[in-house]
Amino acid sequence: MNGALWIWRNFRFLLPGDWELLQFTRRPGEGRCAWADRCAFRLEFVWRAVPGPPDFDRMMGDYAAKLETEGARKLRRERRDAWHGIAAEQGGRPISRFGAYFDRESCVVELVFPWPEERSPALERAVLAAVREEPPDAAGRRRWRAFGLDLRVDGRLDLAECRVAPGSAEFRFADERGRRIVRCRRLGLRPFWMKTGVADWVRGQTRDWRAARETSERREGHEVFRREGDAPTGFLERALRGRKCAGMEAWICPADDRLYAREWRGPAPFAEDEGRRGALGCAGCGGLGA
Amino acid sequence: MTAKSVPPTPANWRALLAARPVRNAAAAAEETDDGGVRIGVRKADAWWRRAPWKWAVPGGDLRYTVLDRLGRELWEICDGRTVEEIVEEMARRHRLTFHESRTAVTPLLRELIRRGALAIALSPPNDQVNIR
Numbered sequence: 001m002n003g004a005l006w007i008w009r010n011f012r013f014l015l016p017g018d019w020e021l022l023q024f025t026r027r028p029g030e031g032r033c034a035w036a037d038r039c040a041f042r043l044e045f046v047w048r049a050v051p052g053p054p055d056f057d058r059m060m061g062d063y064a065a066k067l068e069t070e071g072a073r074k075l076r077r078e079r080r081d082a083w084h085g086i087a088a089e090q091g092g093r094p095i096s097r098f099g100a101y102f103d104r105e106s107c108v109v110e111l112v113f114p115w116p117e118e119r120s121p122a123l124e125r126a127v128l129a130a131v132r133e134e135p136p137d138a139a140g141r142r143r144w145r146a147f148g149l150d151l152r153v154d155g156r157l158d159l160a161e162c163r164v165a166p167g168s169a170e171f172r173f174a175d176e177r178g179r180r181i182v183r184c185r186r187l188g189l190r191p192f193w194m195k196t197g198v199a200d201w202v203r204g205q206t207r208d209w210r211a212a213r214e215t216s217e218r219r220e221g222h223e224v225f226r227r228e229g230d231a232p233t234g235f236l237e238r239a240l241r242g243r244k245c246a247g248m249e250a251w252i253c254p255a256d257d258r259l260y261a262r263e264w265r266g267p268a269p270f271a272e273d274e275g276r277r278g279a280l281g282c283a284g285c286g287g288l289g290a
Numbered sequence: 291m292t293a294k295s296v297p298p299t300p301a302n303w304r305a306l307l308a309a310r311p312v313r314n315a316a317a318a319a320e321e322t323d324d325g326g327v328r329i330g331v332r333k334a335d336a337w338w339r340r341a342p343w344k345w346a347v348p349g350g351d352l353r354y355t356v357l358d359r360l361g362r363e364l365w366e367i368c369d370g371r372t373v374e375e376i377v378e379e380m381a382r383r384h385r386l387t388f389h390e391s392r393t394a395v396t397p398l399l400r401e402l403i404r405r406g407a408l409a410i411a412l413s414p415p416n417d418q419v420n421i422r
Contacts, residue, residue, distance in 0.1 A: 166390040
């Protein structure tokens, strides 16, 4: 399958190119995502962190019984490699569900395929075979890839916010106390709102930073503008925690004409590390690879 | 399987995408200075809009909807195409994905229909041939 790569909550998926992520949850413990083609939902990804591998035989039996009481018909147990599945008809449509346990993430994952018409075993097999855990890299950075953003961020940060609107996507990662923050954005529809160049846009976004240093470089066909400095802090915060360093880099990807921006804030060692090793890439052109 | 596993959302957009919004032929559209458009639609008939009451009740016979440049583009391509074709066209022009374009286009179409600037055509366009 010549598909698109998605990475969410440390799981990677290879899905048909016209499937888009329309629903998502940020919580790492338990949540769901749903992808749709242009007409209907096609795949649901449900996860739940568990202390150890579950008893799949019993779980599938209970699950089949539950589906039967919910009106599912023609239930059939199936197996695809590590995936335990149940195929059924629900509401007059075929639906197949597969579950598996992933050791590294200590997580039970369920994939639900609500088929619009006929079930496609080949597509189902291809999607299941491509599901993998995405381990952190050697520096402990986690990769996320969705909504045209491909990024690597410090593994100690959680996804605190994800905002998606037409022509705009934003991920904000933060630690528990909100002291370390990484924010990645991808903004489209530029002719309607962007009246300046990238450098001026970055300066406008970081107007209150002090002791700012600016650099500009060409990276893989992208003109990247970077600004680093001290983010404003209150007197007490500065006295207790020291400087809050910040940085931002931005560029326009020629492939999709969108503005990409990555911003980080935190104590000096964090900001230095994030500035040096953090990465944001354009999923569209595959450039500035994360 | 997972504790709170829920059946997948049955939502699909087929019917919505197949609809054909068309401009209200009686609507008066005029260009605005910022490249948008001002659409005037006649208000529904009511006793206070007839003489002699209308001389005392403020407001004209038309209700105006002002659209920005993007809204104007959308208004102009509502020429009998299906919603799916409109979404595709807007996605192509502004380099959006299909669903980005759909989530931008459909609320505006809904609002324009509510305000009477657009209507949903029930019959197929003249050039459509139905093979039976």
